[in-house]
Amino acid sequence: TYVVTDNCIACKYTDCVEVCPVDCFYEGENMLVIHPDECIDCGVCEPECPADAIRPDTEPNMEVWVEFNRKYSESWPVLATRRDPLPEAEERDGETGKLEKYFS
Numbered sequence: 001t002y003v004v005t006d007n008c009i010a011c012k013y014t015d016c017v018e019v020c021p022v023d024c025f026y027e028g029e030n031m032l033v034i035h036p037d038e039c040i041d042c043g044v045c046e047p048e049c050p051a052d053a054i055r056p057d058t059e060p061n062m063e064v065w066v067e068f069n070r071k072y073s074e075s076w077p078v079l080a081t082r083r084d085p086l087p088e089a090e091e092r093d094g095e096t097g098k099l100e101k102y103f104s
């Protein structure tokens with residue numbers, strides 16, 4: 001599976017949802033997640049994210065993000081159409097400690 005990681009937080013560009021063939025992105029207040037059981041591992045979303053927030057779970061230390069994506073995809077609504085990024089997207093891109101600072 002692919003997963004959304006912390007640099008999506010406070011950016012939420014949503015370019016990713018446009019290309020997903022199975023609509024497995026789910027929307028929270030300031031980030032998206034991927035449902036790990038619905039993702040077909042096609043990889044097309046990864047290069048589309050301007051914040052480089054989408055990673056394959058084959059990278060090191062991704063277990064925590066797989067569980068995070070699973071947890072929230074089960075309660076958030078699906079998002080299949082692109083929308084405007086959050087207002088501070090450019091400013092927040094690349095900032096560290098986003099999970100602690102902004103996630104809600």
Ligand code: SF4
Nearest residue numbers: 020039040042043045
């Ligand atoms: Fe969707 Fe493919 Fe990205 Fe999985 S890897 S979330 S199926 S676009």
Ligand code: F3S
Nearest residue numbers: 008013014015016049
């Ligand atoms: Fe987030 Fe990147 Fe999609 S910032 S909403 S994972 S395009």
